[in-house]
Amino acid sequence: MTHCSHANLELLPERKETLRCRHCHLTIAADEIGEDGYCPECFDATKARRADFEKITHDSGKVRYRCEDCGALIESA
Numbered sequence: 001m002t003h004c005s006h007a008n009l010e011l012l013p014e015r016k017e018t019l020r021c022r023h024c025h026l027t028i029a030a031d032e033i034g035e036d037g038y039c040p041e042c043f044d045a046t047k048a049r050r051a052d053f054e055k056i057t058h059d060s061g062k063v064r065y066r067c068e069d070c071g072a073l074i075e076s077a
Helices: 040-046
Strands: 009-011 018-021 027-029 053-056 063-067 073-076
Touching: none
Parallel strands: none
Antiparallel strands: 009 063, 018 027, 018 053, 063 073
């Protein structure tokens, strides 16, 4: 266990809407998917244009911080 006092905290940005490909399991922000809406990883690997994604929900209302000294992640409600 670390003895860090977590004196240097960095506020982490709120997570964007995230999608996961049902075939290759790539996790990507919704706004990073191209205009055609297919998975770039599946296309690179197999040239298949798969657009079968599931939405990943994130706990809203929580604020996340990272300690710049030890790298610990801290959540608060």
